[in-house]
Amino acid sequence: MRMRLMRGNEAVVVGALLAHCEAFFGYPITPANEISEGAAKLFPLAGRTFVQAESEVAAINMVFGASSAGARCLTGSSGPGISLKMEGISYLACAELPAVIADICRVGPGLGNIYPSQGDYNQLVKGGGHGEYRVIVLAPNSAQEMCDFTIRAFDLADRYRTPVFVFTDGCVGQMMEPVHLPDLPPKPEPKPWALIPGAETNSNLVTSIFLEASEMESIILKLQAKYADIARDEVLCETYRTEDAEIVLVGFGIVSRVLRSVVEEARSEGLRVGLLRPQTLFPFPTEQIRELSERARSILVVELNNGQMVEDVRLAVAERCPVEFYGKMGGELPAIDDILARLRALMVEA
Amino acid sequence: MAKKTLQKPKAFQDVFTRKSRDQKTTHYCPGCGHGIAHKLIAEAMSDLGLQDRSTIVAPVGCSIFLYYYFDCRSLSVPHGRGPAAMTGISRVRPDTISISYQGDGDLAAIGTSEIIHSANRGENIAVFFINNAIYGMTGGQMAPTTPLEMRTTTSPRGRASETEGFPIAVCELISTLRAPVYVERVSLDTPANILGARRAIRKALQAQADRKGFTLVEILSPCPTQWRVDPTKTGEWIRENMHPIFKPGVYRDVLAETPSRPRPERREMSDGEMYALLGIDENATIRALPTGCEDFHLAYRFAGFGGQGVILLGMLLAQAGMASGYQVTWLPSYGPEMRGGTANSSVVLSTRAIGSPMVAETDVLVAMNGPSLEKFLPTVAPGGCVLYDSDPIETPPAAPDGVHLYPVPARDIAQQAGEARAANVVMLGVYAAIGDLFEEEVLADALRKAFAAKKGAVEANRRALAAGADYARSHFPCPAPDRPGVMVK
Incomplete structure (x- = not known):
C-alpha cells in the first residue's frame, strides 16, 4: 500500500519530487513553512537543488533563472510573500517560462494573521502583477489533491509554458491526511528553447522586452490565445448532489469540505441543496455554473474572504438566478449551522 | 613573419539578428564604455573556449540589449535580479558559465540584496559591474555611485551627503564577505587600464570555468552622454571624479588557494528508492474496519502545554486510525500560540468522507493541563468523554451533562514505566483500552513509525502504552459498554 499520512504542505513537496521537479527556492513564511522544510530535507537526498533565498523576490527570480535553464522548479509562500513575488511572476508569464508556485493563503491585507483564508483569490486569479497575463490556478481541498494537483501543475506549466499556482489555505496546508502516492509520471520532454550549455543553443534567448509596438502586441495576443486554450481545455470542477438541487452552494478549497457537510445536513432536513466545487479557479468553471443557474432557484457562494470568487460566479450566472454571498474573514471557518440557517432563509425567500 | 589578422571575437554576432532593425549598428552612444566591456568579455569567452557554455x-539599464551582440545564451531579467536568476541557472545547470552583467543602479x-547574498553564498557566477555613476537608460538620474556634488536630473543641486548619502563602494563592501574568491576594480580610462580590465575579466571567467566560486569585477566606465562630457575627455573625468572614491585595485583574491568545487552530480533514483525516501512502507496494510464500526464519526482534541506531546499524540491516533481503515484528518494549532502557550491538535476519525477537519464539537478530549481542560471542556458533546492528567489537575471543573470524566495520573504512570516524557502515550494507552478501536499491533506500529529515529524510544513508549492500558483496565470498565471509541454516561 503506497499510502502515508502527511500534511498538505508536505504533499506539495512529495508531488514535486514525483513530478521530477529539479529545484526548490523559497523563503520562510507561516503557514507555508513545511514546504520549505520538506524540500530542505528531501530535495538534496533525491539529488535535487534546495536554496533558501534571501527574500521572496530572490526566490522567484531563482525560479526564473532555473526555469529558463529548462529545470522544473517549485517555490511556495503565503499572501505577503506572494505579493512580493508578483514582479517575477509577471516576467515568467511574459517570457513564457513554466513554474509551479504554492500559495498557502493566510488572512488579511497587511501582515494579517496566519489562519486559513482565501483572500488571495483576486491576486492570483486576476493576475496580481503588472500587465496582461493570467496564471493557471489549481485549488486543492485535501492532502491528496495537494500531491496530485502539484504533479498536474508541473505538467500544465510545461505544456503551456506558464506559471501555475497551487492555491489553498492554511488549513489544507497544515492538516494531515492519508495520501496515496501515484505512479511516477513520465519524465518531462526536453526543452529546445532552454538556456542549456551547447553550441546548438547559442542563439537561445529568454526575454520579456519587445520594443516594437507591433511585435509587443503580437506577443500579448499570443499569450491571450494561450489563455483561451487553457479556458477551453483545462477546467476542472466537482459537483455533489446538484442533479435536483434548488439551491447550489459554490465554494473551493477547505470551504468546499464544510459545504459538503452542509449539503448532507440540509438533505437530511429535506432541503434540496447541492454543491459545485471549482478545482481550477483560472480557468473558471463558467459553463458548469451557467448550466446549474438555469435550473437552480438560487446560488450561495461561500468564501473565506470579502467576496472575490462571487464576482466570477455572477458573471457566469448573468442574472439567471440570484447569487448570494456568505463570507468569513479573520481565520475561522464558516460554521455548518450558520450556513444552514442561511439556506433555510433562502428557501423561504426563493 | 607570420601575418597577424585582427578580427572581432567569435562570441560576437556578425550581424545583429536579435535586433528587429538596424542590424548592423549598435544601440550604444559614441564613447560609451559598454562596447569596450562587451568586447573584452566576448574576447575572453572566445579565447578561453567558453562561448558554447556561457x-x-x-x-535593466543601457545594456538591456547586450544580447544583440553576444552570440551566446542570454536571459533578460527583472531590474537587479541578475544574481538571483544566475543562482538558479548555475545550481541546476552547473556546466553553465554564468555571467551577471549589471549596471550601478541595477546592482548597487x-x-x-541579491548581489550581497549571492556573493555571500559563494555562487559560481561571474559578475561584471559597470559603474558609470549615473542612470543612463532612464535619462541621467542619480545613481548610488554618483559622486558628491554631481548634478543629475534627480540631484539638480548636486548630490548632498546629508540627504542622499555617499557613493557606495561596491568592491569594498563585497570584499568584507568571506565567500567571494576574487574582487577587483578596474578602469576604462586609458588604453593601459583597459588592458588591465581585459586581464581581470579573463581571470574571472577562468575562475568560473574552474568552478572556484563568486567573482566580481567592477569596471569604471564612461557615459559621456549623461555626464554631458566630450567623449574624448571621459578618461580625465573618470580619473578626476571616480578614482578618488573608487580606487582601482584588487580587493580580494584567494583564487590560488581555492580548490575547484566538485561538479554536483545528478543521481538517478529508482522508483523504489524514491518511494522509500518519501517514507512509504510498501509492506504496510490497511485493515478492514471491525464489525460494529461501519458508521461512526468521532472528533478528538488533544491539548496541553507546548512540549507535552499533544501534537504527536494526535498524529499517533491518526496513524492508528488510518491503518485501521478509517478516514482520518489531523490538524494542529499552529503559529504564535504554539510558542509558550497551549498547543492542541484535532483528529477526526470517520467511516465517511470527512468535511471540515476543524473540530467544533469534541467527542473525545485529552487534556494534559488545567488551562486546556478549562478551555475545551465546554466543547465536549453530550455522550463524549474527557481524559485528563490528574497530577496537575487535582480538582477538575464540573463536567457538562452527559460528559464522562476520566482522571489519569499520566505523568506518574509514565515515570513508573521508565519514560517520564511519555505521559501522552500513557493517555493513548488508556484511551485504547476504553475505546477499543485499535488492534494492539496497529498502535505498536504507529509508535514504531513515530519514534523510528530515536534509539530506545520505541520500547520505552511501548511500555508507557501498556502501562496506560493496564491502568485503564484496573480503574474503568474496559472496553466502554456503549458506542465504540467513546465511554458514555
Missing part, C-alpha cells in the same frame, strides 16, 4: 544576464540600488 549564459549572460541582460540587465535595486539589486543590493
Whole structure:
C-alpha cells in the first residue's frame, strides 16, 4: 500500500519530487513553512537543488533563472510573500517560462494573521502583477489533491509554458491526511528553447522586452490565445448532489469540505441543496455554473474572504438566478449551522 | 613573419539578428564604455573556449540589449535580479558559465540584496559591474555611485551627503564577505587600464570555468552622454571624479588557494528508492474496519502545554486510525500560540468522507493541563468523554451533562514505566483500552513509525502504552459498554 499520512504542505513537496521537479527556492513564511522544510530535507537526498533565498523576490527570480535553464522548479509562500513575488511572476508569464508556485493563503491585507483564508483569490486569479497575463490556478481541498494537483501543475506549466499556482489555505496546508502516492509520471520532454550549455543553443534567448509596438502586441495576443486554450481545455470542477438541487452552494478549497457537510445536513432536513466545487479557479468553471443557474432557484457562494470568487460566479450566472454571498474573514471557518440557517432563509425567500 | 589578422571575437554576432532593425549598428552612444566591456568579455569567452557554455544576464539599464551582440545564451531579467536568476541557472545547470552583467543602479540600488547574498553564498557566477555613476537608460538620474556634488536630473543641486548619502563602494563592501574568491576594480580610462580590465575579466571567467566560486569585477566606465562630457575627455573625468572614491585595485583574491568545487552530480533514483525516501512502507496494510464500526464519526482534541506531546499524540491516533481503515484528518494549532502557550491538535476519525477537519464539537478530549481542560471542556458533546492528567489537575471543573470524566495520573504512570516524557502515550494507552478501536499491533506500529529515529524510544513508549492500558483496565470498565471509541454516561 503506497499510502502515508502527511500534511498538505508536505504533499506539495512529495508531488514535486514525483513530478521530477529539479529545484526548490523559497523563503520562510507561516503557514507555508513545511514546504520549505520538506524540500530542505528531501530535495538534496533525491539529488535535487534546495536554496533558501534571501527574500521572496530572490526566490522567484531563482525560479526564473532555473526555469529558463529548462529545470522544473517549485517555490511556495503565503499572501505577503506572494505579493512580493508578483514582479517575477509577471516576467515568467511574459517570457513564457513554466513554474509551479504554492500559495498557502493566510488572512488579511497587511501582515494579517496566519489562519486559513482565501483572500488571495483576486491576486492570483486576476493576475496580481503588472500587465496582461493570467496564471493557471489549481485549488486543492485535501492532502491528496495537494500531491496530485502539484504533479498536474508541473505538467500544465510545461505544456503551456506558464506559471501555475497551487492555491489553498492554511488549513489544507497544515492538516494531515492519508495520501496515496501515484505512479511516477513520465519524465518531462526536453526543452529546445532552454538556456542549456551547447553550441546548438547559442542563439537561445529568454526575454520579456519587445520594443516594437507591433511585435509587443503580437506577443500579448499570443499569450491571450494561450489563455483561451487553457479556458477551453483545462477546467476542472466537482459537483455533489446538484442533479435536483434548488439551491447550489459554490465554494473551493477547505470551504468546499464544510459545504459538503452542509449539503448532507440540509438533505437530511429535506432541503434540496447541492454543491459545485471549482478545482481550477483560472480557468473558471463558467459553463458548469451557467448550466446549474438555469435550473437552480438560487446560488450561495461561500468564501473565506470579502467576496472575490462571487464576482466570477455572477458573471457566469448573468442574472439567471440570484447569487448570494456568505463570507468569513479573520481565520475561522464558516460554521455548518450558520450556513444552514442561511439556506433555510433562502428557501423561504426563493 | 607570420601575418597577424585582427578580427572581432567569435562570441560576437556578425550581424545583429536579435535586433528587429538596424542590424548592423549598435544601440550604444559614441564613447560609451559598454562596447569596450562587451568586447573584452566576448574576447575572453572566445579565447578561453567558453562561448558554447556561457549564459549572460541582460540587465535593466543601457545594456538591456547586450544580447544583440553576444552570440551566446542570454536571459533578460527583472531590474537587479541578475544574481538571483544566475543562482538558479548555475545550481541546476552547473556546466553553465554564468555571467551577471549589471549596471550601478541595477546592482548597487535595486539589486543590493541579491548581489550581497549571492556573493555571500559563494555562487559560481561571474559578475561584471559597470559603474558609470549615473542612470543612463532612464535619462541621467542619480545613481548610488554618483559622486558628491554631481548634478543629475534627480540631484539638480548636486548630490548632498546629508540627504542622499555617499557613493557606495561596491568592491569594498563585497570584499568584507568571506565567500567571494576574487574582487577587483578596474578602469576604462586609458588604453593601459583597459588592458588591465581585459586581464581581470579573463581571470574571472577562468575562475568560473574552474568552478572556484563568486567573482566580481567592477569596471569604471564612461557615459559621456549623461555626464554631458566630450567623449574624448571621459578618461580625465573618470580619473578626476571616480578614482578618488573608487580606487582601482584588487580587493580580494584567494583564487590560488581555492580548490575547484566538485561538479554536483545528478543521481538517478529508482522508483523504489524514491518511494522509500518519501517514507512509504510498501509492506504496510490497511485493515478492514471491525464489525460494529461501519458508521461512526468521532472528533478528538488533544491539548496541553507546548512540549507535552499533544501534537504527536494526535498524529499517533491518526496513524492508528488510518491503518485501521478509517478516514482520518489531523490538524494542529499552529503559529504564535504554539510558542509558550497551549498547543492542541484535532483528529477526526470517520467511516465517511470527512468535511471540515476543524473540530467544533469534541467527542473525545485529552487534556494534559488545567488551562486546556478549562478551555475545551465546554466543547465536549453530550455522550463524549474527557481524559485528563490528574497530577496537575487535582480538582477538575464540573463536567457538562452527559460528559464522562476520566482522571489519569499520566505523568506518574509514565515515570513508573521508565519514560517520564511519555505521559501522552500513557493517555493513548488508556484511551485504547476504553475505546477499543485499535488492534494492539496497529498502535505498536504507529509508535514504531513515530519514534523510528530515536534509539530506545520505541520500547520505552511501548511500555508507557501498556502501562496506560493496564491502568485503564484496573480503574474503568474496559472496553466502554456503549458506542465504540467513546465511554458514555
